[in-house]
Amino acid sequence: MRIAQEQGKILSNLEVAPNIFLLNLGLPQVAETAQPGQFVHLRIGPLPDPLLRRPFSIHRTKPEEAEVSILYQVVGGGTKLLSQKRRGERLDCLGPLGRGFAIPKRAGRFILVAGGIGIAPLIFLAETLLRKEKRKKMEVVFLIGAASAEYILPESELLCWGVAVQVATDDGSKGHRGPVTDLLTRQVDRSVESCHIFACGPEGMLKEVAQIAGQQKIPCQICLEQRMACGVGACLGCVVKTRSGYRRVCVDGPVFPAGEVIFE
Ligand SMILES: Cc1cc2nc3c(=O)[nH]c(=O)nc-3n(C[C@H](O)[C@H](O)[C@H](O)COP(=O)(O)OP(=O)(O)OC[C@H]3O[C@@H](n4cnc5c(N)ncnc54)[C@H](O)[C@@H]3O)c2cc1C
Ligand code: FES
Known part of the structure; x- marks a missing residue:
């Protein structure tokens, strides 16, 4: 899977429900290759704050318009800062990351x-x-x-x-x-x-x-949707207990067969 680092241009960032925002970004490479269940890792502000990127699921793609949408809820400093971003600003984006949903071959x-x-x-x-x-x-x-x-x-x-x-x-x-x-x-x-x-x-x-x-x-x-740091499998900050040992949510998931995961 090809992972791109792109400077996504904000096309819109609108509140669609209380504290819930729909962010549309120009991200040609992510829009082209993303699969449902994969995520992007966004650098929201200039370093050092917030230090870490924040992960968000890909909510929709429009490959023909090179667009990716993110639907997010404001829960803390990073998402608050994200909600203040305006059309025309750019966000450093890594993606698409992780393993998405396996689409069943048969109808059902x-x-x-x-x-x-x-x-x-x-x-x-x-x-x-x-x-x-x-x-x-x-x-x-x-x-x-x-x-x-x-x-x-x-x-x-x-x-x-x-x-x-x-x-x-x-x-x-x-x-x-x-x-x-x-x-x-x-x-x-x-x-x-x-x-x-x-x-x-x-x-x-x-x-x-x-x-x-x-x-x-x-x-x-x-x-x-485990808390993450690197998002690319290097820090072990996102591990989850499964029947086959600890697995990294960012690269082995975020989608897992439900029977695999051991909930505490
Ligand atoms: C693969 C993946 C996909 C995600 N997709 C989405 C998405 O599509 N839309 C969306 O709104 N959010 C999504 N999240 C969660 C999102 O990444 C966090 O809400 C965000 O990083 C919080 O950043 P913050 O700086 O605003 O909050 P922080 O200041 O870091 O935290 C604020 C509060 O939120 C809690 N929190 C932060 N991250 C998480 C988390 N991952 N799970 C549970 N509680 C958390 C903290 O414990 C704290 O109480 C996803 C997370 C992962 C791992
Ligand atoms: S977030 Fe670093 S290994 Fe998953």
Whole structure:
């Protein structure tokens, strides 16, 4: 896999929900080669602060326009600084990094489970599945969990080309009241035939998704968002415990078979 270092030009950086921003960058090489589940490592400010790059999933690509989108939530100093960047500024970007989702060869029922900002890589995945899929017998179900309705992206940001979208919120302000894994349980109770689960979100949610998939013997891939330093396999700062020993999330993942990961 070719990793590029590019000076991405900011095309737009807009708040699309409270503290959630959509950043569009001109990144020709990343746009050309990125796969869903891979990430970019952005240098947000001049050294020394923040010292480390920050990793973000690739949310969408438009190769024909040399564009890459990142969907991010402001949680600390780095993302705050990122939210203040304006159109025309440039960001040093390494990518695409990591191993993304393995796209199943056969059509089936693909259930995508997003918790909070974990929706970011799953939109790219859904678009890729649908693009590859002129396959007839395919169903994509998108289960989205968030704290409340205001954190659910506007419909224009969600893809709705025949995708069944279901929403769960912690406070019940939109869709099902409760965790998104309740929706997953309902889906797998309906049928597990040709199912494949893909998930990204907080660790507690991923643990539960892995349990549900394991009990029903459904193939499941999860995208981990461990804290990272180098992002290229050198520092061991991002290791996760798996059935085959410690693995580096930045190069061996961030996507892993759910049954591989040992949650603490
Ligand atoms: C492969 C990968 C893909 C990611 N994709 C996205 C994405 O698409 N959109 C997005 O908004 N974020 C994503 N993240 C998380 C993002 O990298 C962090 O939110 C960001 O680095 C925080 O930087 P900061 O300087 O704002 O926060 P910091 O000041 O570094 O931290 C602020 C707070 O956030 C917590 N925090 C920081 N990083 C993480 C993390 N990785 N997991 C859990 N808690 C964390 C810290 O413990 C602290 O409490 C991804 C992370 C990885 C590893
Ligand atoms: S972040 Fe350095 S090895 Fe993964």
